[in-house]
Amino acid sequence: MKKRFRVAALVAGLGVLLLSLSGCGQSLSKQNVLQNDKDANTINWGVKADTKLFGLMDVQDNNIKGFDVDMANHITKHILGKKGKARFIQVTSQSRIPLLKNGNIDAIIATMTITPERQKVVDFSNSYFDAGQSILVPNDSNIHSVKDLNKPGTTVLGVVGANSVQNIKKVAPNARVLELQDYAQALTSLKAGQGEALTTDNGILYGMAVQNPGFKVVGGTFTREPYGVAVNKGQEPFVKAVNKAIKEMEADGEYNALIHKWFGNVPGFNYKELER
Structure with a gap:
């Protein structure tokens, strides 16, 4: 009897907790x-x-x-x-x-x-x-536009959760896309030669170019963002x-x-x- 009572009490307690959490979620959505x-x-x-x-x-x-x-x-x-x-x-x-x-x-x-x-x-x-999406490459790169990325063996760097990753997969389907956690990691990977180009919105890329004189934005924009x-x-x-x-x-x-x-x-x- 004691075991059954404890189990019942535990289940009831969990039910109250779930209702409480559910209520918090609902109240959050209804807040002004x-x-x-x-x-x-x-x-x-x-x-x-x-x-x-x-x-x-x-x-x-x-x-x-x-x-x-x-x-x-x-x-x-x-x-x-x-x-x-x-x-x-x-x-x-x-x-x-x-x-x-x-x-x-x-x-x-x-x-x-x-x-x-x-x-x-x-x-x-x-x-x-x-904004508009573009690409960042080293100054001595042979890549001049997004069209140059659309070939097997080419790696393009992007950031997890960014719209630019999906865009590049559409315009350069033959390229491999490597997704990093943030722009700092993506830029470090580009510097290390782990990709031929880094893609995101042009304003962000120009900011990277300002900080890193060895890199440039090329090809103009190929989307509206x-x-x-x-x-x-x-x-x-x-x-x-x-x-x-x-x-x-x-x-x-x-x-x-x-x-x-x-x-x-x-x-x-x-x-x-x-x-x-």
């Missing part, structure tokens, strides 16, 4: 994140820390800096007011959506392309940066607030000032195409 952020006077942003020009950790002061970070700061002020605070949490291409879905962050602003597949899982703001701010499903007020903030930034010149700040002096990058 925008109102929560207004109450806390803080927005928790997921940003990258390995991507120069967009989000890169500054080892001098341990702060993440870049265009995405500045955009998040400005959007926060437009939504919460001048005293509003932006809190930054480091994400990768692979971790950003799980962290958002789990409630660890309120929004993602991390070179995230708006795609139909992702729109099934998260909601996006309007595009705040219109509009970046959006991602939020959880069911958070329409938050999306509307972000879109309103972006429009205000464009109208008062803030947006173009940030474009010029981060991309105006990047060799080979036509930043004027991005101005609004």
Whole structure:
């Protein structure tokens, strides 16, 4: 009898735990994140820390800096007011959506392309940066465009969870694609000769080229990659607030000032195409 009682008690306890966890998930989806952020006077942003020009950790002061970070700061002020605070949490291409879905962050602003597949899982703001996919190669490379990659024996480096990996498989199906965990690892692999080219969005690649003079971006862009701010499903007020903030930034010149700040002096990058 005692064993049966203990088993029954254990099962009942597990049932309560599962119901509790289920309730947490349901309450999270029903929360008004925008109102929560207004109450806390803080927005928790997921940003990258390995991507120069967009989000890169500054080892001098341990702060993440870049265009995405500045955009998040400005959007926060437009939504919460001048005293509003932006809190930054480091994400990768692979971790950003799980962290958002789990409630660890309120929004993602991390070179995230708006795609139909992702729109099934998260909601996006309007595009705040219109990128395009390209390739990075050593200065002495014989590869001049994505067409040169489409042959057996060629290895292209990419990052797990990035839209660029799927794109390159479509335009260069005969190439082998090697996926690394982040851009730092991908660039290290390119330097080590483990691939002939590294592919992702042009803005990210130009950032790598700035840091690594022995490499260059070639071939122009072969896709359109509009970046959006991602939020959880069911958070329409938050999306509307972000879109309103972006429009205000464009109208008062803030947006173009940030474009010029981060991309105006990047060799080979036509930043004027991005101005609004």
